[in-house]
Amino acid sequence: xxxxxxxxxxxxxEGMVLLLTSVGHEVAAVAATGPEVLPALLxxxxxxxxxxxxxxxxxxxxxLRAALAARKQLPELPVLVLSQYVEETYAAELLGAGAxxxxxxxxxxxxxxxxxxxxLERVAAGGTALDPEVVTELLTRRGNDPLDSLTPREREALxxxxxxxxxxxxxxxxxISDRAVSKHIGNVFLxxxxxxxxxxxxxxxxxxxxxxxx
Amino acid sequence: xxxxxxxxDRASMLLLMASGLSIVSYVFVGILLFAxxxxxxxxxLGMLPETVLLLRKLAGIKxxxxxxWSGRRIPEAYTPLTGTLVExxxxxxxxxGTYRDxxxxxxxxxxxxxxxxxxxxxxxxGALVDGVxxxxxxxxxxxxxxxVRLAAxxxxxxxxxxxxxxxxxxxxxxxxxxxxxxxxxxxxxxAHGAELRRIERDLHDGTQAxxxxxxxxxxxxxxxxxxxxxxxxxxxxxxxxxxxxxLDDAQDQAEEALTELRHVVRGIHPPIxxxxxxxxxxxxxxxxxxxxxxxRDDGVEGGPRAPAAxxxxxxxxxxxxxxxxxxxxxxxxxxxxxxxxxxxLRILVRDEGRGGADESGGTxxxxxxxxxxxxxxxxxxxxxxxGPTLIGVELPCVW
Numbered sequence: 001x002x003x004x005x006x007x008x009x010x011x012x013x014e015g016m017v018l019l020l021t022s023v024g025h026e027v028a029a030v031a032a033t034g035p036e037v038l039p040a041l042l043x044x045x046x047x048x049x050x051x052x053x054x055x056x057x058x059x060x061x062x063x064l065r066a067a068l069a070a071r072k073q074l075p076e077l078p079v080l081v082l083s084q085y086v087e088e089t090y091a092a093e094l095l096g097a098g099a100x101x102x103x104x105x106x107x108x109x110x111x112x113x114x115x116x117x118x119x120l121e122r123v124a125a126g127g128t129a130l131d132p133e134v135v136t137e138l139l140t141r142r143g144n145d146p147l148d149s150l151t152p153r154e155r156e157a158l159x160x161x162x163x164x165x166x167x168x169x170x171x172x173x174x175x176i177s178d179r180a181v182s183k184h185i186g187n188v189f190l191x192x193x194x195x196x197x198x199x200x201x202x203x204x205x206x207x208x209x210x211x212x213x214x
Numbered sequence: 215x216x217x218x219x220x221x222x223d224r225a226s227m228l229l230l231m232a233s234g235l236s237i238v239s240y241v242f243v244g245i246l247l248f249a250x251x252x253x254x255x256x257x258x259l260g261m262l263p264e265t266v267l268l269l270r271k272l273a274g275i276k277x278x279x280x281x282x283w284s285g286r287r288i289p290e291a292y293t294p295l296t297g298t299l300v301e302x303x304x305x306x307x308x309x310x311g312t313y314r315d316x317x318x319x320x321x322x323x324x325x326x327x328x329x330x331x332x333x334x335x336x337x338x339x340g341a342l343v344d345g346v347x348x349x350x351x352x353x354x355x356x357x358x359x360x361x362v363r364l365a366a367x368x369x370x371x372x373x374x375x376x377x378x379x380x381x382x383x384x385x386x387x388x389x390x391x392x393x394x395x396x397x398x399x400x401x402x403x404x405a406h407g408a409e410l411r412r413i414e415r416d417l418h419d420g421t422q423a424x425x426x427x428x429x430x431x432x433x434x435x436x437x438x439x440x441x442x443x444x445x446x447x448x449x450x451x452x453x454x455x456x457x458x459x460x461l462d463d464a465q466d467q468a469e470e471a472l473t474e475l476r477h478v479v480r481g482i483h484p485p486i487x488x489x490x491x492x493x494x495x496x497x498x499x500x501x502x503x504x505x506x507x508x509x510r511d512d513g514v515e516g517g518p519r520a521p522a523a524x525x526x527x528x529x530x531x532x533x534x535x536x537x538x539x540x541x542x543x544x545x546x547x548x549x550x551x552x553x554x555x556x557x558x559l560r561i562l563v564r565d566e567g568r569g570g571a572d573e574s575g576g577t578x579x580x581x582x583x584x585x586x587x588x589x590x591x592x593x594x595x596x597x598x599x600x601g602p603t604l605i606g607v608e609l610p611c612v613w
Contacts, residue, residue, distance in 0.1 A: 054489065061489040085476055085485050089498035108472045111465055137502055 001047040001124055004040050006031040006063055007082075008055045012107070016050065019110070023117060034062025041070045041077065048124035052107075053083040053090070064090055071097050078123045082107045088137045091130060092212050099205045103129035103164075119164075128164030128204045135162040138211040149191050157184040162207050218348075222340070222358040225365030228283045229330045232368050235276055236326030239319045242272060246316075259303055263295050266306040273315045276322070277376055280369045291378035291386035310379055318375035325371060329364045336361050398590045405588035413478060420474040428467035435460040483526050491515060492525045496532055496550060503536040505548045505565070512553035517613065520559050524611045527589055528552075528561050531582045535563035535605050538578055543567020543603055558591070558610035569601030582607075 003025050007013040010032075017027050028044040031037045034055045041049055049070065055062040067079045071094075078101030081094060091104050103123035109131065110116045119129035139147065139159060150158065153174070160170045171181045185203075189196050192210055197203040249265040252258020270292055277288040293309040295302045306312060340357035347353045378386065438457045479485065486495045493515040500507035519525065532550060539548050545567030553560040573579045579595060582605075586593045591609040 054485075059488070085480070087486055087498055088502040089486075092501065108469055111468060140504065 001025045001121075002028045002044065003120075004029045004031070004044050004046040004049045006037045006040070006049070006051040006055065006066065008032050008052065012052075016110070019113065019116075033057060034066055037063065037066035038069055038073075041066075041074065045074070045077070048078045048080060048101075048120060050080050050082060050120070053081060061090070064093070068093065068097075071102075077101070078126065079103070080105065080120055080123045080129065082110070086131050086134045086137075088134060091134045091138075095128075095208055095212070099128045099164075099208055101126045101128075104134060105129060105131045106133060122164060127166075128208075130163050130208075132159070132163055135159050135211075138162065138208075146192050150188060154184050154188050154191070157181065158188045158207065161185065161188070161204065162211060164204050218344070218355040218358050222337075222361040224283065225362040226333055226337070228279060228365045229326075229333050229361070229368060231279050232276075232322070232326040232372075233330035235272065235279075236323045239272065239323045239326075242268065242319065243323075260299060263299075263302040263306045266309075266312055267295065269312070269315050269319065273318060273376055276318070276372055280372045280376075283365065284369045284373075286373075288373055288376050289378060289383055289386060291382035311382060314375065314379070318372070321375060322372065325368065329368050333361050333364050336364075395590075398587075402588045402590065405584065413482060416474070416478050416481075421471050421478070424467045424471040424474065428464050428471065431460045431464035431467065435464065483522060484529055487522075487525050487529055491519060492528060493552060495525075495529055496552065499529070499533055499536060500548075500550060503548070504540045505536065506546060507536065507548045507550055510549070510551045512551070514552045514554050514559070517554060520609075520611050520613065524559055524589060524609045527585045527591070527609060528559055528607070530585055531593075531605075531607050532561060532563055534578050534582050538571065539563070539565035539567060539603070542571070543569070543601070545601070554613065555608070558608055561607045561609075563605045565601070565603050567601050567603055568599075569597045569603050570599040571595060571597035571603050 003020055005013060005016050005020075005027060007016060007030070013030055013032070017030065020027055028046050029040045031040045032055075034057065037051065037055075049067070051063040051067050053061055053063045055066075063083075064081060067081050070077055070079060075097070079094075080103035081090075082105055083090070084107055086104065086106055094102050094104050101123055103119055105116075105119060109119070123129050136159070139155070139162075147155070147158075156174060157170055160173060165173070167178055167181045167185075170185075171178050174181070176184075186196065189206075194206050194210060197206050245268070246265055249258055249261040253262050274290065277290060281287045292311045293305050295305050297305070336357055340355070340361070343357045344355040348355050377383070435457050438460070442454070442457075484495060486498055489495075490498065493509070493511045497509050500509050514520075520528070536548060536550070539545055543565045545565040548563065548565040551560075551562040551564075553562075571579065573583075573595065583593050586607055586609065589609050589611075591607060593608075594606045595604070596606075597603040
């Protein structure tokens with residue numbers, strides 16, 4: 001895959017380049033400041049962009065804004081946004097234009113190389129990768145909520161689904177069969193009053209829309 | 215009629231006390247003259263500051279009497295008489311308040327007595343005239359209210375003579391403010407110190423310890439690797455699973471250290487404040503609160519930003535208030551208001567829950583109050599049983 005990286009910290013930037021090239025991806029360009037990001041993306045049209053949220057010159061949320069701007073100009077461009085901390089609001093903004101090809105993860109997750117690469121590939125293929133911490137925040141709701149009627153196992157399945165995992169991964173993580181996964185997910189959709197969806201992005205979208213609604 | 219008599223009564227009391235003071239001041243002038251004469255032969259110099267203090271006390275009595283009668287305090291502003299004897303004498307002589315008091319003393323000696331002399335016969339006349347007027351003819355009293363007029367005259371003259379010069383008054387106000395600031399500053403410094411110690415402890419006991427333990431595991435894994443490489447064929451090499459376990463542990467420790475650091479950072483200054491400013495950060499809070507929150511902003515967004523400490527305190531207070539509302543109030547809706555005032559930042563959090571928030575109950579409200587007080591701010595909680603709950607906070611700052 002061809003990747004464009006936007007990261008201002010030289011150590012992390014080099015680490016990321018090393019990681020990606022060592023597994024056979026090509027780093028088309030690196031951007032070290034916010035204003036460089038969009039031109040680099042437009043010029044190189046990568047398979048996926050990996051963006052840091054906080055970048056110079058303002059050290060605020062330049063990376064996130066660049067990601068949103070890029071999604072507007074190149075709706076098909078998959079972006080994976082990394083940050084030292086996650087905010088539900090940022091997730092909502094990123095997912096606002098659709099959950100397809102969007103990732104939002106804590107930088108810490110890069111350390112789990114296999115999982116990180118898996119998330120990157122998922123996003124590049126048009127899937128979703130949402131950090132477990134964001135999902136936990138989304139699932140923390142007041143009482144009197146249909147979410148409370150879920151069993152712990154169904155809740156776990158919903159959590160993994162919202163992260164953007166497919167059935168096989170959910171089954172492997174929960175150590176249950178594919179049939180059991182389908183059953184749990186069917187129950188979740190029933191209890192939350194969502195129309196049944198096949199696997200894939202539409203399912204993630206439905207779940208995230210439900211959770212975002214609050 | 216009863217009212218009229220009561221008022222005349224109180225007015226007479228003031229006049230009576232005024233005349234009493236007049237007589238005392240007569241004596242006092244004697245003391246003063248003696249002190250001045252004694253000062254001429256140096257020995258009596260020590261008497262001078264004491265005499266001035268006595269004079270201040272007399273004026274103080276009059277200030278209090280007039281203040282109580284009129285319901286309006288007369289401010290007091292003197293140079294404190296401190297230091298060596300020479301300094302005390304110098305300050306006593308240089309203080310303009312001394313001369314204002316003396317002027318009052320002499321004038322009051324006359325008008326204090328005079329007003330009483332006029333008031334006394336009025337009582338006799340009033341008893342007769344007003345007795346007939348009101349008692350028999352049902353008209354309004356005319357004479358007794360004159361006594362009240364006399365007392366008002368005494369109050370007015372005394373106020374004019376005893377109030378400090380504008381300069382002295384401003385100085386007194388400033389001195390009061392300095393004292394107030396000294397107290398709140400000490401509080402703020404103490405709170406800041408406690409905060410630093412908490413951060414230090416969090417980093418020391420948590421993150422640092424984890425990084426040490428992580429480094430240790432990496433070191434052990436490296437040692438095991440070296441041994442494996444160096445091991446002669448056939449000799450016993452370390453179990454690769456052991457190395458793998460060490461590395462797994464090391465990564466776990468690194469992740470936990472990162473999670474802890476994130477918590478510490480959030481506790482110092484929430485990153486979203488940097489990214490989005492106070493209003494943006496509060497909108498994010500509202501979105502993740504689980505409540506339907508209306509955020510209203512009155513001039514905070516877009517303008518110059520409040521100091522970081524003020525923004526952080528405001529953010530924590532609102533986060534805590536919304537958490538409480540979501541957890542305890544039973545409300546589904548809440549309102550948050552931020553307003554830029556000339557003197558600082560005003561915030562208001564209101565929920566439509568069941569109310570009855572108790573400050574002694576949890577540490578939440580107490581913690582909020584401490585955070586606000588550390589910045590010289592004020593916090594008000596209104597939460598009657600049955601709701602709604604309203605928390606208002608004002609944090610002073612210069613924009």
